[in-house]
Amino acid sequence: MATITRIEVGARMSKAVVHGDTVYLAGIVADDNKADITGQTQQVLAEIDRLLALAGTDKSKILRANIWITDMKNFGAMNAVWDAWVSPGNTPARATVEAGLATPDYKVEIMVVAAK
Amino acid sequence: MATITRIEVGARMSKAVVHGDTVYLAGIVADDNKADITGQTQQVLAEIDRLLALAGTDKSKILRANIWITDMKNFGAMNAVWDAWVSPGNTPARATVEAGLATPDYKVEIMVVAAK
């Protein structure tokens, strides 16, 4: 049975959970939800980098990504930030759909599964 | 190669699928979709408890949770039930977004991945 390690454990959720060599991250939103889609996406991806590092891995080992954006008109701007960030040759399986988020100010949320 | 065990197998989906030591549950909705958000969330979490037990595990080993609610105005009431239910110190990675569900009466659906 693989061990479970939880990272930044809160009363409602953990920011990351490591099960064996699989790392599950929480859905990440921007710290500054007044930023535009470009800024929010940058903040989300920086936080994903930080959490992956805490879990002992990095973006070159992301397996799957689920992206939610509140308005598909922001798809291109989100993708521009994503494309510049993602590890070339190591891109994950990904799906992006439109959904409402926790508050109207949030424009993007990203949840990834990675290997370590 | 890890074994696959399916639980409560239907023609369309199984309620739970165990692959090695990872347990994938179906998206669970309330039995009584006339209940309010509090009642529906309680029913969903009770069903998750039941299915995790059938799979040989429990809520302290949930790795990841995806929650869909039909109206973010119910976020607080859903969270109140969740916070009282989740295993302290063992909270999963979680994301909650707004989405339409199978019928307008459903207010919440939760899908989890757990370890066993």
Place this chain on the structure above:
Amino acid sequence: MATITRIEVGARMSKAVVHGDTVYLAGIVADDNKADITGQTQQVLAEIDRLLALAGTDKSKILRANIWITDMKNFGAMNAVWDAWVSPGNTPARATVEAGLATPDYKVEIMVVAAK
């Protein structure tokens, strides 16, 4: 540490990522987004069959499926195609919710995790 193999790797995402004996597929949409819900679902499931084969597995080993449809009025027609396709006795854990997709023409997107 399990190996990672990526299949049909693009600059933005890969179509499939194999981690040990777990296969993560991208969210799949129809090639011909002018098709109706029946045609789009058939195209999506055929592409999933193709990608699972490339990963060395097949639909009888799907563990989990996430389905997004843009209008719940299409739930029955999508399910009719799904029910005829899915491997009897080997149905996955599944959740279907309503969400906007990348362009208004897309009616359904499906993302699966399988064993190999």
